[in-house]
Amino acid sequence: MPVEPIYNNQEPFPVETPEDVARLVDLLVPAADDDPLSRLLGDHFSLLAATHPEWFTPYRELVLTERLESFNGNFGDFRILFGGASDGCVEHLLGQLRDGWKTWPGWGLASIGTEAAMSALADWVRAGGERGDLEDLGVWVPPTGPAQYRFPLERKAVFLRKFDDPAELSTVDNPVGLPLAEVLRDPEKSPVTWHYVSLRVDQLPGMATWPVPRVHLVGPRANWGWELTAAFDEDGRYRDEVARLDSAPDAEEEGYLIGDEQYGGNHGAVTLRPYDGDLVYCNGHIQLTPDVVGTAGGPPLGVGRTPHCPACERLMFHVASVEHHVRDYGDGWRGLFVCEDCRLVTCNANGWN
Ligand SMILES: [Zn+2]
Incomplete structure (x- = not known):
């Protein structure tokens, strides 16, 4: 299997159909209280980002607004799976950064990549937000204009x-x-x-x-x-x-x-x-x-x-x-x-x- 569980009492799930992806998204609910499950699911989402990211598109909004805390993956996976999410998600995540950088909403917002999201990131930094966290992800806020990715999606x-x-x-x-x-x-x-x-x-x-x-x-x-x-x-x-x-x-x-x-x-x-x-x-x-x-x-x-x-x-x-x-x-x-x-x-x- 391309997913290798971290813990030896775990079995990987299939990621072979859109229905399998629906099940992974459902499992994010119990994963909120189960860190090993959350991490196991994360590697499935990494596999999904590499194989069939389009199967995740129907769940972008749901996960970004309700299940992000139990979602795992590296930032490259975030970028592929959440890229293009709606402006409603941008507003929601921006609201969670009002008191400063938080990893999951920060990664979520930085992964969307739409004009609304990149402008929101730039405004957030220019209003005093910590740019170092974004730069570690490869996101640059220039002196003027929206934020820019300094890496390719591929x-x-x-x-x-x-x-x-x-x-x-x-x-x-x-x-x-x-x-x-x-x-x-x-x-x-x-x-x-x-x-x-x-x-x-x-x-x-x-x-x-x-x-x-x-x-x-x-x-x-x-x-x-x-x-x-x-x-x-x-x-x-x-x-x-x-x-x-x-x-x-x-x-x-x-x-x-x-x-x-x-x-x-x-x-x-x-x-x-x-x-x-x-x-x-x-x-x-x-x-x-x-x-x-x-x-x-x-x-x-x-x-x-x-x-x-x-x-x-x-x-x-x-x-x-x-x-x-x-x-x-x-x-x-x-x-x-x-x-x-x-x-x-x-x-x-x-x-x-
Ligand atoms: Zn230069």
Whole structure:
């Protein structure tokens, strides 16, 4: 089954007909007092968002206004299932944010995406609402006009295939473990110490027109809690990299990281495949699917604060989020973002804040 229950006394429900979806929505009522059931249902809604989101359309209003507290899913699922809900829902959810941000009504309102919803979000922030919570979801409120999504609706699972022969790197679309000289103009002076993966821009959901074939996810010598911004030359190699670390690694951590650099890490390639019924949905994510290391497109996943473009300040566009397992170095999620106006790339890793 594509839904893997978190608790071993649970059985998944079928999600094969519109009637199955009606039953899932009915079960949100008892799930209000049953957190394990609520979470189990959430993974079914994640599967539904990937397979038959149109079957959920008749229930958008009911769930947003009466059953949201027991609804689970990640924000990408919210966006797909609740996108286009009525202005009545916008009013209802906005009313619940009058005293400040609350996760479920906030996510609900931010997922609707209609002109009314995006204007309501912008007004809410300009009236003093906390924009950081929205930005973590990939939603930007510009100085004027409605809120904007800084991610595409479409999501693709990132599958890793490892191989031993580095000569194979030149034959694949999305290589893992390139020599730094291939992705940096000046490796000797760069704060970049690690190549995770390079992704072909023509395979990335929603990617803007881009002057070079690939964007690179790279990182500095740190376990987590960093942000690295770069411009790039006509060959796509990064230049003028600037790294910001929450804190420098201690001597022991640094020793491990240098050891990884000397060892060299794995080589491989990733492929991007649509979210569908062949992935494993568990605990709000797809990471238990064999060989899946992350997601391209959709909102950022687990990478902490969504970065702002250092040149124009706009919230950056989310390209992909992958776990460090794509090529082991440091720990946790790594994000890849671009500013399509300034042609800058930012890679980041979650910190503790
Ligand atoms: Zn910019």
